[in-house]
Amino acid sequence: MVDPSQVGALKKVFPNLELGKESETEFIVIRNLLLPDGCIPEQVDALLCPTPRDGYPSRLFLSQQIDHRGKGTNWNAAGVRILGRQWWAVSWKNREGQTLLEMVQDHLRAFRYESPN
Amino acid sequence: MPKQNNAAGMAAETPGSTTTCERYSPAKWNAVVNDTLVPAANRKLLVRVLKHQAGVPADHVLVRDHGSEVDVTFSDDDTIDLAEGNVFYSVARCEPRPPDGCSQPAKLAFVVQDRYEVTIRPDQTRETLLDLFGLESDVQLYRDRESPHDELIDLGQPVMFADGSSFAIHGKRPGAKVQISINGNDYEIAPGNYSVEDIKKVAKPPIPREDTLSQVIGGKIVPLAPAQVVAIKGCEVFVSNCPSGGAS
Numbered sequence: 415m416v417d418p419s420q421v422g423a424l425k426k427v428f429p430n431l432e433l434g435k436e437s438e439t440e441f442i443v444i445r446n447l448l449l450p451d452g453c454i455p456e457q458v459d460a461l462l463c464p465t466p467r468d469g470y471p472s473r474l475f476l477s478q479q480i481d482h483r484g485k486g487t488n489w490n491a492a493g494v495r496i497l498g499r500q501w502w503a504v505s506w507k508n509r510e511g512q513t514l515l516e517m518v519q520d521h522l523r524a525f526r527y528e529s530p531n
Numbered sequence: 532m533p534k535q536n537n538a539a540g541m542a543a544e545t546p547g548s549t550t551t552c553e554r555y556s557p558a559k560w561n562a563v564v565n566d567t568l569v570p571a572a573n574r575k576l577l578v579r580v581l582k583h584q585a586g587v588p589a590d591h592v593l594v595r596d597h598g599s600e601v602d603v604t605f606s607d608d609d610t611i612d613l614a615e616g617n618v619f620y621s622v623a624r625c626e627p628r629p630p631d632g633c634s635q636p637a638k639l640a641f642v643v644q645d646r647y648e649v650t651i652r653p654d655q656t657r658e659t660l661l662d663l664f665g666l667e668s669d670v671q672l673y674r675d676r677e678s679p680h681d682e683l684i685d686l687g688q689p690v691m692f693a694d695g696s697s698f699a700i701h702g703k704r705p706g707a708k709v710q711i712s713i714n715g716n717d718y719e720i721a722p723g724n725y726s727v728e729d730i731k732k733v734a735k736p737p738i739p740r741e742d743t744l745s746q747v748i749g750g751k752i753v754p755l756a757p758a759q760v761v762a763i764k765g766c767e768v769f770v771s772n773c774p775s776g777g778a779s
Binding site: 419427428470519 | 712714745752768770771772773774775779
């Protein structure tokens with residue numbers, strides 16, 4: 415079960431948050447998530463799967479494929495149907511044991527331009 | 532020791548205070564007419580003027596509310612002193628009115644930031660007034676005057692209704708702390724400029740130096756550069772993480 419205190423902390427940053435469950439897996443929908451600079455579109459809905467899935471410790475799905483300047487270029491989840499909607503995700507492996515806030519921040523790095531230095 | 536005004540309306544220097552003499556402009560006044568807040572040009576004004584400004588129908592009379600059966604009725608040509616009570620209602624002229632002879636104190640509407648609360652006590656203090664309005668004790672309360680220079684109300688200072696009904700709040704008292712959020716936890720710190728490292732140290736436990744600190748601005752997570760300085764005014768939201776993800 416998702417830690418309620420972590421959900422509370424996540425909600426302080428992303429107020430439009432909903433919990434969902436499908437096939438015993440809990441998901442967190444973040445509505446109107448503002449993406450890093452350079453992303454097109456700038457804002458999408460996101461779906462966080464905070465538990466291991468597809469070989470990843472966690473996954474952040476977006477409601478559409480986006481253009482961006484980050485390193486996450488391998489869209490290996492395209493139109494996956496979860497909670498009645500279609501979702502897209504890049505191949506991005508974060509570490510285990512993160513809080514929900516850390517997960518979202520780490521996954522967003524896939525779409526953020528970071529200078530080589 | 533609270534400031535005392537002398538007969539000229541000047542804030543006189545009192546023993547132990549560091550305030551020099553200042554001349555204050557007249558205080559602003561308001562009235563509440565039929566539960567509606569109405570600014571008043573002066574403390575004393577014609578009933579006709581107040582009725583017009585409050586939108587009271589011409590065929591109504593103005594009555595000062597004393598919360599009794601025998602409130603005070605005015606004719607249009609009367610001059611009212613808002614310091615004697617600034618809460619009014621109107622009734623149709625044709626309605627029978629009891630004879631004057633009210634012995635109850637008039638209702639008094641203190642106004643802070645265009646919001647009013649009614650009491651019958653003309654003698655308040657800064658603290659009782661803030662309590663009346665449910666305001667935090669660390670705000671800077673000013674008596675609203677007809678000039679850019681309002682009168683700061685000191686801690687414990689008496690606040691007499693007769694000196695003006697209108698007040699304003701300009702920020703928090705120096706030294707007052709503000710609230711920020713770091714990783715979903717709230718912390719109180721003094722406002723001011725903070726380096727990223729300083730903000731990391733506010734968190735309990737402190738955020739490791741190698742972690743990235745980001746500020747949530749307009750709903751967007753914006754990473755902060757290690758050398759960045761952030762102006763803390765209150766309600767800032769920060770998150771941190773140790774970057775670990777990578778394309779795979």
